[in-house]
Amino acid sequence: MAETTLSVERPGRLKEFWYYFRENRGAVIGLYVFIGVFFVAVFAPWLAPYxxxxxxxxxxxxxxxxQEGGSWxxxxxxxxxxRDLLSRLxxxxxxxxxVGVVVVVIATTGGITIGLLAGFAPKWLDTIIMRLMDVILAFPSLLLALVLVAVLGPSLMNAVIxxxxxxxxxYVRLTRAAVISERHKDYVTSAKVAGAGRFRMMFITVLPNCLxxxxxxxxxxxxxxxxxxxALGFLGMGAQPPTPEWGTMLAExxxxxxxxxxxxxFPGLAILITVLAINLMGDGLRDALDPKLKRS
Known part of the structure; x- marks a missing residue:
């Protein structure tokens, strides 16, 4: 009797990611809301009536x-x-x-670079970098942002910076911790023995496993x-009128x-719904990307 062998194919990474992500219903709803807000942002000039x-x-x-006295x-x-509130929203x-994209790009680029340097640096340099990060973290984030905007001048771009x-x-602390846990593993040792340079070790070998x-x-x-x-816009230190930024709209x-x-x-609801959707999506990303949280 002929033996029947069953081959089990391992699902692709994207398929596996979506499988774990969609188990979190809140994350899926958050993703759909995020896509909807993104669509509105991209096509705002065509969607806004005025x-x-x-x-x-x-x-x-x-x-x-x-309401009584209102008009469609x-x-x-x-x-x-x-001014039409719907168009401004x-x-x-x-x-x-x-704001979100620019802040994330600047913070991740700088934070990952400094974190990688700290993870591979000699102990004395690592200590200096991390103590400097601790000093920054010791200040309330909004207060420090207010001080920086006061120095740079109130504007949307300065608030973003x-x-x-x-x-x-x-990002520095997160990247450094991930690098320290990865750099003593076998694949890093193999790359070092194979003659990989410091730059290649940091950005090609180790970084993809810390993402x-x-x-x-x-x-x-x-x-x-x-x-x-x-918050900065509400305090008058962010986007300046007549810019239709949600915090500035609240201040006005x-x-x-x-x-x-x-x-x-309505501006408050716009902030609430957008932030809640992104946070729910972040929870789903954590569940899908952290192997410790995956169910077998």
């Missing part, structure tokens, strides 16, 4: 369409200067994604960046919170 800075003086503080021409109402998504500097130590926790941290930093820029609407609830509620 220019975000255009003023309709005859419609100051007009309520949303479903301004579905979410208007602000104190007669849609364009605000562009600024939020710009300040937040990237504040978040960078987290899983960094990717999760990047997702969480994206949401932190949106929150911090909104403070005095109307009791008589025009919509000018505060």
């Amino acid at each position: 220019d975000p800075t255009e003023q309709f003086r005859e419609h100051l503080l007009q309520p949303p369409a479903w 021409a301004y579905a979410l109402g208007t602000d104190a200067l007669g 849609i364009h605000g998504a562009r600024f939020s994604f710009f 300040a937040i990237a500097i504040v978040l960078q130590p987290h 899983a926790p960094i990717i999760v941290q990047a997702a969480l930093s994206f949401s932190n960046a949106i929150l911090d820029v909104a 609407a403070r005095e109307f919170i009791l008589r025009a609830w919509w000018v505060v509620t």
